[in-house]
Amino acid sequence: MAKRIDVSDLDIYYGNFKAVEGVNLSIEPRSITALIGPSGCGKSTFLRSLNRMHEVIPGARVEGKVVIEGQDLYGSDVDPVDVRRQIGMVFQRPNPFPTMSIYDNVAAGLRLNAKKTSKSDMDDLVERSLKGANLWTEVKDRLSRPGSGLSGGQQQRLCIARAIAVQPEVLLMDEPCSALDPISTLAVEDLMMELKEQFTIVIVTHNMQQAARVSETTGFFNLNGVGQPGRLIEYNPTEKIFSNPDEKATEDYISGRFG
Numbered sequence: 600m601a602k603r604i605d606v607s608d609l610d611i612y613y614g615n616f617k618a619v620e621g622v623n624l625s626i627e628p629r630s631i632t633a634l635i636g637p638s639g640c641g642k643s644t645f646l647r648s649l650n651r652m653h654e655v656i657p658g659a660r661v662e663g664k665v666v667i668e669g670q671d672l673y674g675s676d677v678d679p680v681d682v683r684r685q686i687g688m689v690f691q692r693p694n695p696f697p698t699m700s701i702y703d704n705v706a707a708g709l710r711l712n713a714k715k716t717s718k719s720d721m722d723d724l725v726e727r728s729l730k731g732a733n734l735w736t737e738v739k740d741r742l743s744r745p746g747s748g749l750s751g752g753q754q755q756r757l758c759i760a761r762a763i764a765v766q767p768e769v770l771l772m773d774e775p776c777s778a779l780d781p782i783s784t785l786a787v788e789d790l791m792m793e794l795k796e797q798f799t800i801v802i803v804t805h806n807m808q809q810a811a812r813v814s815e816t817t818g819f820f821n822l823n824g825v826g827q828p829g830r831l832i833e834y835n836p837t838e839k840i841f842s843n844p845d846e847k848a849t850e851d852y853i854s855g856r857f858g
């Protein structure tokens with residue numbers, strides 16, 4: 600299920616503003632890749648370009664290529680809705696559908712996909728997804744209660760359950776722990792380590808300990824100044840980035856000298 604992502608010469612624009620320039624990288628399947636860098640350098644923009652989510656913003660567009668396991672994501676015959684099913688996303692703030700039950704939150708993506716699923720198949724899938732998100736034991740006795748009644752950490756795991764229920768190949772996570780306390784953060788990190796057995800995971804994080812803890816590969820983005828596009832400065836094994844980076848800018852950033 601997990602897929603490899605190859606990005607070449609990618610520029611990303613909001614109207615006339617070039618937010619990200621010249622990204623080249625390959626993301627390995629069944630691994631966690633972390634994207635770090637100072638505010639405004641284009642990490643979230645780049646992440647969203649990997650499932651065409653930025654296209655919901657009028658005027659946003661890309662030049663260059665994103666290829667998922669040989670398929671050009673921006674090919675003229677590719678449906679962006681289909682792309683977002685294959686490549687799921689978890690956002691910074693847990694965003695369960697507030698009035699929907701826990702069960703329906705998980706089932707929502709499948710129902711949107713309009714595949715007819717029997718009640719017992721749906722029950723199985725909801726259970727499997729909640730187990731996959733390490734939430735099942737906490738919610739199994741209150742599946743019909745609203746998702747908004749859960750704690751922040753539980754809501755984020757519910758959103759992860761919703762994302763994995765449609766069985767995506769890639770999971771994009773945009774600062775998934777920034778609204779969580781340290782215990783919930785560790786629970787989500789443990790979950791990511793389990794999920795990478797099945798999925799290709801790309802995570803944007805401001806938490807460098809988190810990048811160091813969970814990822815195999817880290818990309819450092821930076822920008823030369825306000826109004827300049829963000830660029831990928833260094834892309835290397837996480838261990839190298841945090842012990843002996845190739846670029847001085849990476850070292851300055853991770854040692855807290857700027858950003």
Ligand SMILES: Nc1ncnc2c1ncn2[C@@H]1O[C@H](COP(=O)(O)OP(=O)(O)OP(=O)(O)O)[C@@H](O)[C@H]1O
Nearest residue numbers: 613618636637638639640641642643644645656829
């Ligand atoms: N919807 C948008 N319309 C216009 N410009 C945008 C939009 N979203 C982001 N930008 C601009 O694109 C650049 C990159 O923003 P982005 O949010 O990708 O950075 P980031 O590295 O994720 O920042 P942060 O760490 O603060 O979340 C910034 O200059 C930002 O102002």
